[in-house]
Amino acid sequence: MNHLTTSLGEYDLVRFPEDPRDRLRAWDAADEYLLRHLEGTGDTPPADLSGTVVVVGDRWGALATALAGCRPTQVTDSFLAQQATRLNLERNGADPSAVRLLSTREAPPERIDVLLIRVPKSLALLEDQLHRLAPHVHAGTVVVGTGMTKEIHTSTLRLFERLLGTTRTSLAVKKARLIFCTPDPDLARGSDPWPRSYALPSDVGVVSGITVTNHAGIFCAERLDIGTRFFLRHLPRSRGPERVADLGCGNGVVGTAVALANPEAEILFTDESFQAVASAEATFRANAGAGRKAEFRVGDGLSGVPEGTVDLVLNNPPFHSHQATTDATARRMFTGARDALRPGGELWVIGNRHLGYHVTLRRIFGNSELVASDPKFVVLRSVKR
Numbered sequence: 001m002n003h004l005t006t007s008l009g010e011y012d013l014v015r016f017p018e019d020p021r022d023r024l025r026a027w028d029a030a031d032e033y034l035l036r037h038l039e040g041t042g043d044t045p046p047a048d049l050s051g052t053v054v055v056v057g058d059r060w061g062a063l064a065t066a067l068a069g070c071r072p073t074q075v076t077d078s079f080l081a082q083q084a085t086r087l088n089l090e091r092n093g094a095d096p097s098a099v100r101l102l103s104t105r106e107a108p109p110e111r112i113d114v115l116l117i118r119v120p121k122s123l124a125l126l127e128d129q130l131h132r133l134a135p136h137v138h139a140g141t142v143v144v145g146t147g148m149t150k151e152i153h154t155s156t157l158r159l160f161e162r163l164l165g166t167t168r169t170s171l172a173v174k175k176a177r178l179i180f181c182t183p184d185p186d187l188a189r190g191s192d193p194w195p196r197s198y199a200l201p202s203d204v205g206v207v208s209g210i211t212v213t214n215h216a217g218i219f220c221a222e223r224l225d226i227g228t229r230f231f232l233r234h235l236p237r238s239r240g241p242e243r244v245a246d247l248g249c250g251n252g253v254v255g256t257a258v259a260l261a262n263p264e265a266e267i268l269f270t271d272e273s274f275q276a277v278a279s280a281e282a283t284f285r286a287n288a289g290a291g292r293k294a295e296f297r298v299g300d301g302l303s304g305v306p307e308g309t310v311d312l313v314l315n316n317p318p319f320h321s322h323q324a325t326t327d328a329t330a331r332r333m334f335t336g337a338r339d340a341l342r343p344g345g346e347l348w349v350i351g352n353r354h355l356g357y358h359v360t361l362r363r364i365f366g367n368s369e370l371v372a373s374d375p376k377f378v379v380l381r382s383v384k385r
């Protein structure tokens with residue numbers, strides 16, 4: 001079940017965090033297709049992987065682990081993907097330093113000879129990444145993209161064409177497709193439109209009208225989410241010096257609202273997306289006033305936050321992991337919140353009514369109270385006893 005077999009070797013791969021109930025594999029047909037292409041087929045020779053190899057958007061480290069022998073650099077927006085890569089390298093006996101782990105916020109290697117791109121779900125993230133990578137490729141760089149056919153659209157190919165050079169696609173195999181691109185160093189690309197900002201509407205309390213910053217690919221980068229909008233109108237009243245966690249902070253709008261309502265609150269902004277934490281920091285700094293302190297942390301939920309050190313956790317949990325709908329992340333976020341809270345501390349959650357978070361919260365906290373609701377959303381409050 002966990003074994004990926006290629007001519008490079010056989011790999012035992014898992015997702016992060018490992019969950020025995022999770023039957024999902026750590027790679028898919030798009031990863032296999034790319035690896036098979038690099039190994040060479042009847043018609044194509046093996047790819048020359050002797051130069052600087054960069055792997056972008058590898059979901060669970062399957063590509064980086066299989067290619068560890070050529071000491072690639074991995075570029076990802078996801079802390080969970082980085083953790084999965086570390087775990088999979090270790091499980092497969094690879095030298096942990098074989099893969100250089102870079103986030104999307106860091107500068108790519110100066111010169112890239114082989115650029116392998118797992119097409120991300122977000123076209124905006126692809127656009128931003130291609131803008132950042134393009135100055136580092138040269139006319140001889142081998143560029144191969146991969147994705148499931150449902151992830152590759154005409155707009156995806158147009159981006160490659162517009163930002164890197166002439167682009168064509170392969171035949172589909174097991175519903176996956178490859179993208180081949182010949183870089184044109186003289187292409188006029190224009191400038192990267194990311195990050196973008198927008199002003200909040202006038203009915204969201206203390207943050208009404210403020211401008212929020214959004215790096216590419218983050219949740220609701222173009223406009224405020226309707227659930228978040230409802231949450232902003234029902235946040236707890238300010239309560240003196242308290243430590244507040246904006247868990248899964250996205251662009252930081254929720255934590256910034258608390259900071260503006262309560263000058264004594266100290267906010268911890270945390271998310272597993274590097275782009276999100278950078279956005280939250282920009283939003284907070286632009287609106288909270290000079291000298292206001294806050295902590296910005298990329299990580300998995302609240303893991304690593306010492307137990308009993310937080311007074312209030314605010315959370316709009318995700319209910320998708322890549323294409324799959326799941327409440328696994330919400331459950332882990334709630335459990336992490338319970339551990340990080342001090343006795344008497346509170347977790348406030350916004351969710352779609354149909355997700356039934358009150359049941360999960362009752363199981364984890366022993367209590368859950370309805371604070372506000374409309375036909376679509378509920379705001380729930382659980383207290384750590």
Ligand SMILES: C[S@@+](CC[C@H](N)C(=O)[O-])C[C@H]1O[C@@H](n2cnc3c(N)ncnc32)[C@H](O)[C@@H]1O
Pocket residue numbers: 080219220225228247248249250251252253254270271272273276299300301302316317318319329
């Ligand atoms: C529904 S969005 C909410 C964003 C923001 N709080 C808002 O309301 O606009 C959920 C956020 O959780 C983040 N996330 C997903 N899994 C996570 C994890 N394991 N640890 C921390 N954050 C995570 C996502 O990157 C995303 O920014």
